[in-house]
Amino acid sequence: MRGFMRHGVPSMLKHGSGAERSRTRPIDGIGQPRVWRYRRVCSFCSFRTCDELRNGVETRRYVIAWFRADLRVRDNPVLLAAIRAGKGHVLPVYCFDPRSFGLTDQAKFPKCAAPRAQFLRECVEDLRNSLRALGSDLIVRHGRPEAVLSELAEQCGCSQVFGSKEVARDETRVEEKLNASLAALENPPELTLRWGASTMFHPDDLPDGVAQLPNAFVRFRRVLERQPPVPMRSPLLPPAKGALQPLPEGVDCGAIPSMDELLKESIPAEAERCFQLDARAALPFRGGETAALARVHYYLWESDRIFKFNYTRRGLRGADYSSKFSAWLAHGCVSARDIGHEIKRYERTRKANLSTQRLVHELMVRDHFRFLAMRVGDALFRLGGPRGRLDFEWKHDRAAFEAWCTGATGYPLVDASMRELHRTGFMSDRGRRSVASFLIKELRIDWRWGAEWFESRLLDYDVHSNYGNWTSAAGLGVDPREELRLNVVKQGRAFDRYGLYAKLWLPELKAIPQGDYFMYEPHRKPAAERATCANLEQYPAPFVERKREPNALTALSARLRESRVREARGAESRRDVWQGRLAAMSKSSITDAELDDLVQSLVVQQSVAQSGRESVDVPRYTYTALGVALVVSVLLLIGAWMKYHRWIRRALESREDSALFPSMRGTTRM
Numbered sequence: 001m002r003g004f005m006r007h008g009v010p011s012m013l014k015h016g017s018g019a020e021r022s023r024t025r026p027i028d029g030i031g032q033p034r035v036w037r038y039r040r041v042c043s044f045c046s047f048r049t050c051d052e053l054r055n056g057v058e059t060r061r062y063v064i065a066w067f068r069a070d071l072r073v074r075d076n077p078v079l080l081a082a083i084r085a086g087k088g089h090v091l092p093v094y095c096f097d098p099r100s101f102g103l104t105d106q107a108k109f110p111k112c113a114a115p116r117a118q119f120l121r122e123c124v125e126d127l128r129n130s131l132r133a134l135g136s137d138l139i140v141r142h143g144r145p146e147a148v149l150s151e152l153a154e155q156c157g158c159s160q161v162f163g164s165k166e167v168a169r170d171e172t173r174v175e176e177k178l179n180a181s182l183a184a185l186e187n188p189p190e191l192t193l194r195w196g197a198s199t200m201f202h203p204d205d206l207p208d209g210v211a212q213l214p215n216a217f218v219r220f221r222r223v224l225e226r227q228p229p230v231p232m233r234s235p236l237l238p239p240a241k242g243a244l245q246p247l248p249e250g251v252d253c254g255a256i257p258s259m260d261e262l263l264k265e266s267i268p269a270e271a272e273r274c275f276q277l278d279a280r281a282a283l284p285f286r287g288g289e290t291a292a293l294a295r296v297h298y299y300l301w302e303s304d305r306i307f308k309f310n311y312t313r314r315g316l317r318g319a320d321y322s323s324k325f326s327a328w329l330a331h332g333c334v335s336a337r338d339i340g341h342e343i344k345r346y347e348r349t350r351k352a353n354l355s356t357q358r359l360v361h362e363l364m365v366r367d368h369f370r371f372l373a374m375r376v377g378d379a380l381f382r383l384g385g386p387r388g389r390l391d392f393e394w395k396h397d398r399a400a401f402e403a404w405c406t407g408a409t410g411y412p413l414v415d416a417s418m419r420e421l422h423r424t425g426f427m428s429d430r431g432r433r434s435v436a437s438f439l440i441k442e443l444r445i446d447w448r449w450g451a452e453w454f455e456s457r458l459l460d461y462d463v464h465s466n467y468g469n470w471t472s473a474a475g476l477g478v479d480p481r482e483e484l485r486l487n488v489v490k491q492g493r494a495f496d497r498y499g500l501y502a503k504l505w506l507p508e509l510k511a512i513p514q515g516d517y518f519m520y521e522p523h524r525k526p527a528a529e530r531a532t533c534a535n536l537e538q539y540p541a542p543f544v545e546r547k548r549e550p551n552a553l554t555a556l557s558a559r560l561r562e563s564r565v566r567e568a569r570g571a572e573s574r575r576d577v578w579q580g581r582l583a584a585m586s587k588s589s590i591t592d593a594e595l596d597d598l599v600q601s602l603v604v605q606q607s608v609a610q611s612g613r614e615s616v617d618v619p620r621y622t623y624t625a626l627g628v629a630l631v632v633s634v635l636l637l638i639g640a641w642m643k644y645h646r647w648i649r650r651a652l653e654s655r656e657d658s659a660l661f662p663s664m665r666g667t668t669r670m
């Protein structure tokens with residue numbers, strides 16, 4: 001039986017029978033018979049029982065559409081359900097919940113820093129404009145939804161409140177409180193929560209439900225793709241003009257709260273409450289559905305960037321190496337399945353390749369984290385994570401943590417990424433993985449502090465993806481293939497070969513020559529070279545030595561590199577000695593022997609430095625040479641085989657000939 005128990009949702013949400021659910025599954029579409037709206041359609045839709053709803057007298061006209069993380073009019077099942085229920089008499093409401101602007105649990109950071117607050121305000125403003133264009137408006141309040149919505153429901157005599165179902169801890173608590181406060185009203189309106197298209201795949205469509213969700217992503221993907229594949233439901237069109245009635249007289253729409261109003265409790269410093277766009281930002285992110293759709297259109301249709309996504313997605317710098325959809329997805333300015341369908345359309349009309357599949361794959365990763373969050377519940381936020389491992393000793397070193405947050409660890413990839421995050425609210429996926437690994441594996445600092453810092457600063461903060469990725473990085477998630485320690489120096493060299501990203505965010509490194517081997521560990525640069533780089537001294541020295549990898553090969557290559565550095569340092573000191581000697585002699589003339597020695601030491605130093613730099617390139621050239629050799633040898637083999645084949649054929653043919661015409665053989669011989 002496909003019971004609701006298997007979804008692992010709170011008991012108050014368990015209701016209905018499998019049969020009931022399957023009959024009502026297309027409820028997301030409009031135009032269903034009216035009666036189905038009042039039935040228990042799925043485990044994510046409502047708090048009340050079917051009977052309660054059917055017995056309730058529906059005399060009131062207006063219904064409330066409560067917007068949460070679904071700030072759009074297109075493909076919004078909640079808005080459409082409200083329009084259908086209220087026959088267009090809808091009160092669209094958004095609440096800026098003060099709890100979302102409080103302090104985090106562990107490290108007490110502001111839950112929402114200025115960049116995201118600004119982005120959210122833009123999203124709400126855009127939604128209001130869209131609703132106005134449809135003939136309605138958005139009621140905006142700065143207050144707790146349970147208080148705001150019950151007051152509105154009472155004031156306007158609303159019969160129903162529609163909202164999207166969320167699954168994380170804080171969000172479900174709000175739902176419970178809202179349900180309780182609505183129930184306490186004299187004429188309690190019903191609360192209907194439904195899955196708001198926040199994922200590409202609907203949890204009801206998973207063959208084994210969320211409770212049986214595979215822990216490993218690879219297996220989850222296999223479940224989605226096995227025959228017949230799990231369908232991706234079609235996105236819904238935005239309501240037609242006139243589908244929404246104007247708001248009732250006397251309802252105050254309310255103004256969007258200012259940044260000061262939103263942040264004054266959590267951010268005491270006035271200067272930090274405003275957000276100025278940094279010119280170096282990867283993209284000038286602007287909140288709202290309009291900007292989201294424009295970005296999707298640009299990335300797919302205008303620029304065809306999706307076509308190379310698989311090869312560029314691990315980049316660090318620029319607007320288009322990755323899709324940058326995350327901030328809009330997190331606020332629900334566009335739905336994941338809408339993007340999924342758009343990619344499919346792109347594949348049909350232009351071309352499908354590894355890159356288009358990769359983008360769908362990434363959106364599946366996002367779905368997986370959301371479904372896992374549903375299944376593991378509060379464990380996602382505990383120190384031991386969903387795996388419940390408490391055998392790690394986590395540190396709570398504030399100084400080290402602050403150095404990490406402010407980008408002062410002495411490791412350029414970490415510092416550049418953290419400064420980018422601080423200034424813009426965005427960081428590449430590669431950057432996120434590297435800084436998380438550094439905090440967890442090198443500094444051994446409580447992973448929850450890192451997750452909370454991301455929660456505070458990220459524009460695209462999404463509770464499931466953030467905590468899911470952090471627990472994975474800490475080796476505490478449920479996916480068995482985790483716990484990678486990333487070498488932040490190698491990552492920097494591999495993904496920012498010429499150091500352009502590091503230089504963009506770390507002006508102290510500007511004077512280091514492009515492509516310098518030591519760009520990603522400047523503290524190892526020979527002193528003489530350091531001296532030639534202006535401002536390099538201002539860059540902090542690392543306060544923690546990165547741990548060496550246990551891998552034997554990596555350890556060996558690291559030792560080799562170390563020895564080169566030592567050699568360079570040796571040459572360096574020899575040169576220093578000579579410079580000192582020259583200074584001590586303070587004479588303009590120098591003997592031939594001294595000159596030879598000096599020249600020799602300089603040549604050694606230069607060649608060592610060059611070989612150090614080139615050592616990055618060696619594997620690349622080696623691989624190229626090996627590749628060429630392989631291709632040539634394969635060609636030779638094929639040629640030889642063909643020749644041999646021809647020779648055998650000829651031999652056989654001649655044998656057959658001789659068998660058929662034995663007399664001829666004799667004749668020929670003669």
Ligand SMILES: Cc1cc2nc3c(=O)[nH]c(=O)nc-3n(C[C@H](O)[C@H](O)[C@H](O)COP(=O)(O)OP(=O)(O)OC[C@H]3O[C@@H](n4cnc5c(N)ncnc54)[C@H](O)[C@@H]3O)c2cc1C
Binds near residue numbers: 462
């Ligand atoms: C420690 C850590 C914390 C993270 N926190 C968040 C977060 O709060 N919010 C968030 O949306 N993403 C988070 N991610 C995932 C990922 O880094 C971002 O989604 C991605 O960098 C956003 O850029 P993009 O939209 O250009 O992604 P693309 O590479 O273009 O990917 C397309 C979309 O796929 C989804 N996606 C890709 N990778 C992941 C992933 N690993 N997990 C979940 N979804 C993914 C995102 O929705 C993304 O927009 C985190 C990753 C790490 C390692």
